[in-house]
Amino acid sequence: MLHRTQEVTEPLLQIKSIPERLELxxxxxxxxxxxxxxxxxxxxxxxxxxxxxxxEMGVDDADLDERLDVGASxxxxxxxxxxxxxxxxxxxxxxxxxxxxxxxxxxxxxxFAIRAVAVSRQTGKILYNRWGPLLFHVPxxxxxxxxxxxxxRAFGGLSLKTLRVLTRLRNHVERWVxxxxxxxxxxxxxxxxxxxxxxxxxxxxxRVNNILATARSNNSxxxxxxxxxxxxxxxxxxxxxxxxxxxxxxxxxxPLVEEEYPPYPVRFLGRVYVAKLSxxxxxxxxxxxxxxxxxxxRLALGRLAGTDVIFHGYPETLRIAHIFSTFTANDxxxxxxxxxxxxHITLQSRPNLRRSLFGPFGTSRYVx
Numbered sequence: 001m002l003h004r005t006q007e008v009t010e011p012l013l014q015i016k017s018i019p020e021r022l023e024l025x026x027x028x029x030x031x032x033x034x035x036x037x038x039x040x041x042x043x044x045x046x047x048x049x050x051x052x053x054x055x056e057m058g059v060d061d062a063d064l065d066e067r068l069d070v071g072a073s074x075x076x077x078x079x080x081x082x083x084x085x086x087x088x089x090x091x092x093x094x095x096x097x098x099x100x101x102x103x104x105x106x107x108x109x110x111x112f113a114i115r116a117v118a119v120s121r122q123t124g125k126i127l128y129n130r131w132g133p134l135l136f137h138v139p140x141x142x143x144x145x146x147x148x149x150x151x152x153r154a155f156g157g158l159s160l161k162t163l164r165v166l167t168r169l170r171n172h173v174e175r176w177v178x179x180x181x182x183x184x185x186x187x188x189x190x191x192x193x194x195x196x197x198x199x200x201x202x203x204x205x206x207r208v209n210n211i212l213a214t215a216r217s218n219n220s221x222x223x224x225x226x227x228x229x230x231x232x233x234x235x236x237x238x239x240x241x242x243x244x245x246x247x248x249x250x251x252x253x254x255p256l257v258e259e260e261y262p263p264y265p266v267r268f269l270g271r272v273y274v275a276k277l278s279x280x281x282x283x284x285x286x287x288x289x290x291x292x293x294x295x296x297x298r299l300a301l302g303r304l305a306g307t308d309v310i311f312h313g314y315p316e317t318l319r320i321a322h323i324f325s326t327f328t329a330n331d332x333x334x335x336x337x338x339x340x341x342x343x344h345i346t347l348q349s350r351p352n353l354r355r356s357l358f359g360p361f362g363t364s365r366y367v368x
Contacts, residue, residue, distance in 0.1 A: 022120050022127035025180055031134065031173070038137040039343055042106060047345040049104040049336040052329040079255070082298055084248040084277065086306035092188030093121040093308050094181050095318040098174035100166055101327040103335050106345075109139035113335055114170050116177045117325040121308060121317045130324060131177065133335060136169060168202035175207050182214040182222070189223060189304055190215055191318045196224045196270030196287035205267045212269060212289045221300045224270060224287035225318060248305060250275040250286065250298075271297070277305050281313015 098116035105111070115132035174193075181190055196212070198205040215222045254271045270287035277284075288297050309316035340347050 020125060020127050022118060022129040024118060024129045024184065027131050027134065028176065031176070035134045035136055039111075039135050039339075042111075042137055042339075042343050042345055045106055045108070045345055046348045047104055047106055047111070047336075047339060048349055049347055050102055050332060051349070052332050054329050054333075079251050079253060081249050081251050082294075084250060084275070084298065084301050084305055086248070087299065087302035088306045089303055090123055091303045091307055092185060093191065093304065093315070093317050094185050094188060095119050095121075095191035095193075095315065095321045096174070096177045096181055097193040097318065097321040097325045098170055098177065099322075099325045099327060100170045101332065103135070103332060103339065106137065109137055111135060111137050111339065112166050112169075113327065113332075114173050115325050115327065116173050117321045118177055118181055119317050119321040119324065126317070126320070128320070128324060131173070133327070133331070134173065135335070135339065138166065138169075171203050175203075175211070178211050178222075179207075179214070182211045182218070182220070185215065185218060185220045187219045189300060190220055191304075191315055191321075192222065192224045193227065193318060193322065194224055195226055195229070195272075195285065196222070196289070197266060197268055199265045199267040205269065208269050212291070216289065216291060221292055221296070222270070222289050223300065223304065225275075225315065226285040226287075227314075227322075229285040246279045248276050248278055248281075250301065254290075273297075275301065277301065277313045277315070278310040281310060284313060 096116065096118045098114065100112055100114045103111040103113050113133040113135055115130065115134070117128060117130045120127045178190070178192055196208060197203075198208040212222055250273045252271060252273055254268070254273075257268055257272050268287075269290065271290045271292075273286045273288065274283050275286035276282070286301075288300065292300065304315060311319055336347070339345055
């Protein structure tokens, strides 16, 4: 039997397994009321819980990014590449992320959970705050009689019957967190997951503009980093371009994007870059407030690279936010039991038709 020991040199009170709590406002009452109202309609109904495996760690119902093909040749475009030099200047860095997951199905719709997280890197410590999970029952029916307009208009002037697509609902939660952080962060960097592209019904441009303006008024800058993107140049994904340079750098592809796409309805509220934050890192699509100048952009990325831990080219603060927001199999099982006990819903699992018919070959025809 192998017994391994390790000397502890730090006081026990200083050893923490998770970051400390970050004090930020709670979820708006209007959004909580909207969640409660959607769930309270399920009293006494049947619930088919989503099957999960405890072998799985994280369970996520991710959305595909919008595909944008700017069509021009990257090699011949003559776009400028700028080096990123880490700046050893400590600045506050705050990151946020949100995730949603399907919990199960009812006779009339589906139940989803949404959770958002903010992580703050300050001198000598990391703080975090987590909102949720918020539960929503999204009905399949188009019957507007399920929701009276005078009681359903609860969050942002929108009702559940309007927010049919789960992405819209999650975006509202995530944008609210970004608004809170843009108001509270001073002289820092706000990292968000995803791009600064807006202008669709589920992602209004006015709200993103307000976040950027608020951050600007507090002498902060907003940087959006996409874990994946389908933005292509000449049919080639932008993240597969120009990775032959090992030095941290960024390439401004905004001219290509703006030349190909009209400003409406989709609007690029930030300049679009392909950035590499560390020599051993991957390339990421990086959107930065377009009101920031070229020098300010390089300085912000330099401060980010010099202050945060860069893990394979990805900021550690944003990585922690993603990890803390992701739903695990245990989370889903706990939420399913909560729904059954608190809403008096009968758990009734339906047989897996594919598994019943095809056994181990009963997988989806589509690759997830």
